[in-house]
Amino acid sequence: MGRAELGLDRPRLTVADLLREAWLSLAGHPARSLLTALGTVLGAAAFVATLGLSSTLAHQVADSFDVRRATEVTARGARADAPSWQEPSALARLGRLNGVRVCGARVILPERPVSRSLGEGATPLQTQVSGVDAGALAVISPRVVLGRAFDSYHDTDAQPVVMLPAAVARGLGVHRVGVAVFIEDRPYTVIGIFDDVARRPEALVSVLVPYAVAQPMAALSSGEVKRDVVIETEPGAAQLVGAQAALALAPEDPARVEVVVPPDPRTLRQEIEGSVARLALVLSLVALGIGTVSIGNAATAGIVARTAEIGLRRAVGARPRHIFSQLIAETTLLGTLGGFLGAVGGIVITVVVALANGWQPVVDVTTALSATAAGAGAGLLAGLLPAWRATRIQPVVAIAR
């Protein structure tokens, strides 16, 4: 009413002017601004670096996960009883399952003396002996460096042949194939020497004989005989095969068979990411709190230092709401810049640490954006109280100072 009578405009502050004022205030006092934003910078950096490094690590774990081991499933007897689940019909049922590439039976005999010759001067090696059928041999896939592997003839005809791991062959002084070695007191012809296996690394210290050859030895054995069925699956099918193997091998009583599957790389990765994400969340909430308090403190202290400036603004026609908006804009801008700077810092930390360790850095843009947004939120929250206090400052203080 009085305003119209005097031809006065409504006091106002455009958004563009508001932002410009906030920016000038921050840029005009770089040291003050930097100190105020420090808590937010550190908080955002901690948040982004923690999440970035955890994703990088999880990626690394999944990446370096042994792809061969991930296709390896083993079934063994839960009780010591007649191994009907190792019979050809059981193996045939298992082999028909989706995802099974090849499978076979194995019988592992306790350690016994293996030597180059009998009688005086012989130095037997105490060595484990495993009987493997053609399927199990295919699963193990020994890398033959001399001679050859068994074929189905050796197995079905129970031929007295052995394959020696390179270490055992060296120990026995065997340097070529075709010679005989003695297991206990019976001769076997060495037909192959292998130095590595694709699966079942324990086979590297075990003398391999055909399954049919090991069966009578097992019947006479005094120590504990272990039996299992080893399976190579299609990539990614290990969990599925593992769930169905017991039923396929022993349909009348699946509880007789115990199945071991490799840990699922995806589950492993999720577990790592989940636990680190929880840690990061707690860390960043703490950091956010510290950031809010530090901006709030600095802004409150700043109000005292800026009393004259605020009084001047009121003297030249600012309404309390203009003072309030400007201070909120300043702390929010500061929080946003702090959050952004921290996010950039966090990314740099992630990349540097990853590269220093020869890992593939995994950086998530969403994380960086949410750190910036959280900084903005912290700034806004921190500004409320000091901004409200600033609106109490009377214009007369512009003269008093």
Add this chain to the structure above:
Amino acid sequence: MSAALLTLTGIAKSYHDGAPVHALLPTDLRVDEGDYVSVTGPSGAGKSTLLNVLGLLDLPTEGSYEVAGVETVRAAESLRVAIRGQWFGFVFQSFALLAGRTAVENVELGMLYRAIPARRRRALAMAALDRVRLAHRAHADPRTLSGGERQRVAIARAIAASPRVLFCDEPTGNLDSGNTDNILDLIGDLHADGQTVVVVTHDSKVARRGVRHVHVADGIVREAPAAQRHQRGR
């Protein structure tokens, strides 16, 4: 006779923190368009209190104050804010310039809370700096300016949007005598161009430049007789 611009009727101001202080006893005062009023008196007399009430920087505890016939004491705060920002310009002893902003940005600040587009604010600010003969320092940081130059920037800020009244509280309080003359000449020129001016000072040399002389002592405001006023004619 010119129209009454500012009219104080029975205005008084007292402070009540601890023992009550009657900074200003009931006062009647009228400021007309084109006046040059100097307010003198010893320190603590109530000069600043009077100027704060006149400039709507502070509310009186009693009385009525009309600006161009519109009552302000019982009006909404938003009206006082609008009058203060758009009709009045202020020059303070301490200059009250913002560090970290150039001279012209400081001048623009005086027009920030008004419906004046940014480009026009820049043009008006440059014109005002030209008026105080500081156009060549427009982009200087005030911290690099001398005291006299800083006060000229402050005057530019106060007059950039052509206020109806220019209020100065001890405008030369922080200046040497050379700079004081400089600032007083500037204010005299503004008055000669029709600017209404109210200057508060404890310095009689400054007060002598005024056309009307108001004396404050112990909160009592008295205008010097007209005869004394004419002495200035010389």
